Amino acid sequence: MIPYEEVILEHWRNPRNKGRLPAPDVDVVEANPLCGDVIRLQLEVRDGRVKDVRFDGRGCAISQAAASLLTEMIKGKTIPDLKGFSDQELLTALGGVVKTRLSCALLPLRALKKALSSL
Amino acid sequence: MMDLAKVRADFPIFQKERPLVYLDSAATSQRPVQVIEAVSEFYRKKNANVHRGIYSLAAEATELYEEARAKVAGLIGAAPEEVVFTHGTTEALNLAAFSLGELLVGRGDEILVTAMEHHANLIPWQLLAKRKAARLVPVGITPEGELDLGELARRISPRTKIVALVHVSNVLGTINPVAEVAELARRVGAKLVVDAAQSAPHMPLDVRELGADLLTFSGHKMLGPTGIGVLWARGELLSEMPPFLVGGEMIREVWLDHATWADPPAKFEAGTPPFAQAVGLGAAVDYLSSLGMEKVRQHDLALTAKALEGLLSRDYVTVYGPKDPERRGGVIAFNLRGIHPHDVATLLDQEGIAIRAGHHCAQPLHRLLDIPASCRVSFYLYNSMEEVDLFLSALDRVWEALR
Ligand SMILES: Cc1ncc(COP(=O)(O)O)c(C=O)c1O
Numbered sequence: 001m002i003p004y005e006e007v008i009l010e011h012w013r014n015p016r017n018k019g020r021l022p023a024p025d026v027d028v029v030e031a032n033p034l035c036g037d038v039i040r041l042q043l044e045v046r047d048g049r050v051k052d053v054r055f056d057g058r059g060c061a062i063s064q065a066a067a068s069l070l071t072e073m074i075k076g077k078t079i080p081d082l083k084g085f086s087d088q089e090l091l092t093a094l095g096g097v098v099k100t101r102l103s104c105a106l107l108p109l110r111a112l113k114k115a116l117s118s119l
Numbered sequence: 120m121m122d123l124a125k126v127r128a129d130f131p132i133f134q135k136e137r138p139l140v141y142l143d144s145a146a147t148s149q150r151p152v153q154v155i156e157a158v159s160e161f162y163r164k165k166n167a168n169v170h171r172g173i174y175s176l177a178a179e180a181t182e183l184y185e186e187a188r189a190k191v192a193g194l195i196g197a198a199p200e201e202v203v204f205t206h207g208t209t210e211a212l213n214l215a216a217f218s219l220g221e222l223l224v225g226r227g228d229e230i231l232v233t234a235m236e237h238h239a240n241l242i243p244w245q246l247l248a249k250r251k252a253a254r255l256v257p258v259g260i261t262p263e264g265e266l267d268l269g270e271l272a273r274r275i276s277p278r279t280k281i282v283a284l285v286h287v288s289n290v291l292g293t294i295n296p297v298a299e300v301a302e303l304a305r306r307v308g309a310k311l312v313v314d315a316a317q318s319a320p321h322m323p324l325d326v327r328e329l330g331a332d333l334l335t336f337s338g339h340k341m342l343g344p345t346g347i348g349v350l351w352a353r354g355e356l357l358s359e360m361p362p363f364l365v366g367g368e369m370i371r372e373v374w375l376d377h378a379t380w381a382d383p384p385a386k387f388e389a390g391t392p393p394f395a396q397a398v399g400l401g402a403a404v405d406y407l408s409s410l411g412m413e414k415v416r417q418h419d420l421a422l423t424a425k426a427l428e429g430l431l432s433r434d435y436v437t438v439y440g441p442k443d444p445e446r447r448g449g450v451i452a453f454n455l456r457g458i459h460p461h462d463v464a465t466l467l468d469q470e471g472i473a474i475r476a477g478h479h480c481a482q483p484l485h486r487l488l489d490i491p492a493s494c495r496v497s498f499y500l501y502n503s504m505e506e507v508d509l510f511l512s513a514l515d516r517v518w519e520a521l522r
């Protein structure tokens with residue numbers, strides 16, 4: 001059996017930036033009711049940049065690993081940069097995801113888009 | 120015993136180069152070449168719209184369509200005119216809810232449903248209750264995952280007009296005591312609607328013995344084509360029920376401002392019916408009958424018993440539903456500790472093992488079990504004991520990879 005890509009297993013077992021921010025500027029929840037995956041994403045924004053970020057959630061390894069990885073990728077980025085963040089960027093960073101699970105992998109990105117649109 | 124090698128050879132999908140371990144027959148079954156050929160032959164040689172043409176080809180097509188109806192009736196111990204072809208269980212249950220609702224349900228009346236219903240046997244009743252200002256009364260399950268018959272007995276009353284019950288749960292696998300519920304319903308004058316989507320394909324079934332008033336199932340879960348389903352109802356009841364879909368074929372006479380209905384089953388088959396699919400379903404019934412439904416049941420049971428024993432002996436697995444295989448259809452839902460069902464299904468898929476993961480169209484039940492989703496394996500007449508072993512050992516590897 002080939003388990004998931006190492007990057008997915010590693011982020012799933014050791015999630016980065018997991019938890020809550022004391023005073024987030026944005027706080028969004030995105031869920032996939034079909035499988036019960038839930039991602040909460042919080043951003044602290046200073047001078048047009050993501051100063052800090054946290055996620056919390058539950059669900060499958062892919063959605064949780066993708067959320068963890070995404071928080072690393074967006075920290076320090078400017079808001080206009082993030083608006084151009086593509087699905088492919090995240091999928092590539094995850095080492096590729098089988099097509100039946102794209103909605104899991106992209107759930108955190110949907111949370112990010114929601115966060116950006118409410119800024 | 121069934122000759123498994125011979126059965127498997129009838130299913131082209133298992134002749135692919137990469138072996139397929141298909142453990143999702145509760146979602147849809149595979150089809151034997153006999154069914155595929157019957158549909159193909161129909162289109163090649165017999166195709167014409169049914170009940171319409173005067174020409175001989177149309178008469179032949181009609182005959183095949185009605186023959187299929189008689190075969191289905193024979194399978195469930197019904198009269199052919201009690202068998203209505205629909206496009207599936209879902210349509211049949213919507214028909215039942217609409218039509219019985221018009222006939223029987225008024226303000227303040229009650230409709231009993233259970234916590235283990237598929238959404239198809241829940242939402243139509245929710246909408247009916249709303250439409251008629253009636254009350255939907257849910258009945259729970261026991262910790263073992265069986266219907267709480269005591270609660271049902273307490274909740275049923277002369278206000279109850281309809282009881283909607285799944286025969287075999289597509290998640291818990293539980294075989295519900297339909298005959299006992301039918302007796303309770305009969306005493307208060309309520310009609311019993313049975314969702315047999317997971318039972319009709321898998322066990323001998325006699326509608327009179329069950330004591331149901333209406334019963335529904337889908338062709339695609341019993342070796343037949345997609346797009347065909349069955350609604351059976353007692354003849355007297357079917358005659359009283361108003362039509363659901365209306366239009367061509369289901370009428371006696373039409374004026375500009377009103378119309379009268381044909382007799383059942385035509386009254387409930389508006390428009391061009393799925394006739395090629397009906398012929399395919401007829402071939403599927405022939406296939407099942409030639410094996411014998413009791414043999415099919417015994418085969419499912421042996422696989423289920425083995426899988427259940429294997430799952431229950433693994434301490435990282437939680438199994439939902441009865442622990443006794445005799446009390447189940449060939450369906451087992453389970454979870455691996457701390458691992459999402461989608462991850463389990465994806466990793467098993469890498470080994471060519473197809474299982475289901477999700478809420479299986481039973482969200483209220485999953486909420487009750489306090490889980491977002493579950494894994495599900497389900498068996499049919501083409502599955503083997505070796506496949507159960509392959510599944511169980513692959514499951515150990517999933518656990519090792521993700522624990
Ligand atoms: C118990 C049960 N009821 C109803 C259905 C709905 O059947 P269909 O999708 O064929 O209409 C299914 C199958 O998904 C089922 O398992």
